[in-house]
Amino acid sequence: MTEKTAQRIADVVLGAAALGAAYYVIRTPPLRRLAMGLAMTALTGALPALVTREWQRVQLEGGRRTI
Numbered sequence: 001m002t003e004k005t006a007q008r009i010a011d012v013v014l015g016a017a018a019l020g021a022a023y024y025v026i027r028t029p030p031l032r033r034l035a036m037g038l039a040m041t042a043l044t045g046a047l048p049a050l051v052t053r054e055w056q057r058v059q060l061e062g063g064r065r066t067i
């Protein structure tokens with residue numbers, strides 16, 4: 001078995017496992033609520049931080065001072 005073939009098989013197995021886990025989470029109400037809560041936390045916490053960091057980077061590269 002070549003490394004390329006092994007990599008493809010591993011990708012398929014991991015993809016199938018991810019789809020199976022997603023299906024299980026979607027079909028189980030407590031897990032679905034937990035996943036939605038975690039997604040909202042990520043969106044309200046990480047997304048503003050990413051936007052702020054990118055804004056500061058753009059300002060520094062543009063030669064302007066940051067606030």
